[in-house]
Amino acid sequence: MAGKVYLIGAGPGDAGLLTVKAQKILEKAETIVYDRLVGKEIIDMLPEEAILIDVGKNAGNHPVPQQEISELLAKLAKKGDVVRLKGGDSFVFGRGGEEIETLNRYGIAYEVVPGITSAIAAAAYAGIPVTHRDFCSSLHIITGHKKKNEKLDLDYQSLVGIGGTLVFMMSVSNAGEIMEGLLAAGMEPDMPAAVIENGTKANQRKFIADVGRIGSVIQQNEVVSPAVILVGKVCLLSGQMDWFSKLPLFGRKIVVTRPKDRAGVLYEKLKALGADITSMPAVETVPCDFPMPDLNRYTALIFTSPAGVNAFFCRLLKTGDARMLYGKTIAAIGNATAKEMEKYGIRADFIPTEYSGEILAKELVATRTVTKNDRLILLRARQGSDDLPKILEQNEIPFDETAVYDILYRENALPTAKGYDLVTFTSASCVKSFVRGTTDQDFNGVSALCIGKQTARQAEALGFDVIVSKQASIDSMIEAALEYFGA
Structure with missing residues (x-):
């Protein structure tokens, strides 16, 4: 059965100007034929499993002739639904009318989703x-x-x-x-x-x-x-x-290295302030296939990241529910981790004053939130640092570790950090991975905005000029960026 062709106007480039209807269709799209004038932000939003076909149309450069594009749409539509994605609006010098004439000739169904024209x-x-x-x-x-x-x-x-x-x-x-x-x-x-x-x-x-x-x-x-x-x-x-160029971070070139599934808030807040964002996830978090620990053995659960919270609760809900945590102390390394817990109906009993595994362990001991009579389970990355367990060992606090997710280093980092006004890091692993992917021999003169002291130490050791947010939160990072640029 033949499919349908959706002629979608992607707007002038700002992904925020994509219409709600267009976004809903794109989220389910399996085959997308697009032009080069479609904004990179929008390309990055497309489903990873979708087949993307770049027909390369740009001003004065049509490597794929228009008639061939029209014929391609008809051919693809015979096998299923197709999205034809164009910059601006399909009917404002977008040659959408010509494509529809071809679809009509083949009896192919279509729908037009207008876009905001750059005019x-x-x-x-x-x-x-x-x-x-x-x-x-x-x-x-x-x-x-x-x-x-x-x-x-x-x-x-x-x-x-x-x-x-x-x-x-x-x-x-x-x-x-x-x-x-x-x-x-x-x-x-x-x-x-x-x-x-x-x-x-x-x-x-x-x-x-x-x-x-x-x-x-x-x-x-x-x-x-x-x-x-x-x-x-x-x-x-x-x-x-002119309101746009007066935004406080207008034109500032900033790299966001946060994992793709966690980058949204930082990306959007910097973008709303006018920054020119390059999203380059340095790491990816992947849940492990771990056996559910016997929670009856433990008096306290320690979480060191939102990824760890998600991985643990996804496994917990397959074998039981949150009642299995009754009477146990739950600690989170920072506010973001604590907020992730709240999605599962759990409030953290303990959050340290500073986003750091070392400080988390020291303050758990100093406040006697945990003692030698307790037994802890650390639910964290397989590649977690030694700071947290080392302090617990020094204070003879019994604990076990369960790796609930892996940190995978991404290879699609920037070739160089030079030429950017700021690189943001939300973990030491992001720093390590980002550096791996560049050809830079040193990072002197490259400014790095770090979410905590542990991340900052890693960046400093590699030669970055470091700015540290006052608190371990995205809002605090934004404040630090504004202060750095004098905005």
Whole structure:
């Protein structure tokens, strides 16, 4: 039975602008045909098991001809549902209409999910309202793309005469010719204009000039696609309405090395402050196939990470339930671990004043939360450090260890840490793995934001310039980043 083709507009690049409907379809997609202008953030969100087909369309670069793409969609749809994912909106110079004509010819069902076009979104992120009652009453979206060796076929006279905001897409390489055409048709040379490169992304650039000079400004600043050009008096409002570039961390290049399943909060909070985030998970946590320990033997359970909490409770709920923890002391190394417990209806009895295995052990002993009469079980990574068990041994506190998950080092690290304003680390293992994947011989001059002293010690030993958050929490890391950048 033939499938259905979903033509989805991915928006201008900011993953937050992807529609709810589009996201729901993408979460279940098995085959996705996408263009290069689809934002990397969105590509990273796609299901790992999905078949991804890059047809490579970009401004002036169509390695796969449009007709071949249309035929490919029809061929794939005969075997099942297909998502056609495009930057912006499929029907705003996205050639979605041509693809539908081919699908109609083969009798293939389809559905169109609109996306936010960069014609409007890029302007909004640059502080330019495309309409304003004091300046204009119409909006016109024009393609400045032309076929090879041909001239642009634009009705400049009409564009000038209508007096609305003009938005030129796919026009960077032809900007000079377009502006000359507008001037020849009678547009005032001092009419405000703007060019916005990488609109809605943290590496967005914006330049304001008049029609007579915007072409040379584009050349001088080496503006490249994707970019939109706006012409109209509304461009004057950018100075007072530009909210995006005023975000406290706008354009700061920050690497997030946290495991993919735990990176979301840190990633999103830094991104909301305008940072240009590179997500590069340095490690991956994988639950072990461990036998459920006999909990009757223990008076206290010690958790050293959210991953350990999840791995343990997933196994516990297969053999029993939380009542098996009745009367036992439960300790968590930090607030994040404690919050993970709360998802299973358990509150931590003990959290140390500092995110550290060593401090956890010392404070458990100092407060007599555990004594020689207790027996502890440490539920943690197979690759856990020696700090925690060493202190317990020194104080003759009986304990056993159960490895509930493994830490796997990822190979997809950055080739170099140079050129980034900040690298964030939430564990010593993240530091070790990140360093393994780079070609850097030393990290002097590379700033590392660390969540705790143990992580900081590892980074310092490797030569990073270390900033340590005051508390072992994501919010404290954010505060430290803002303070570091003077924001």
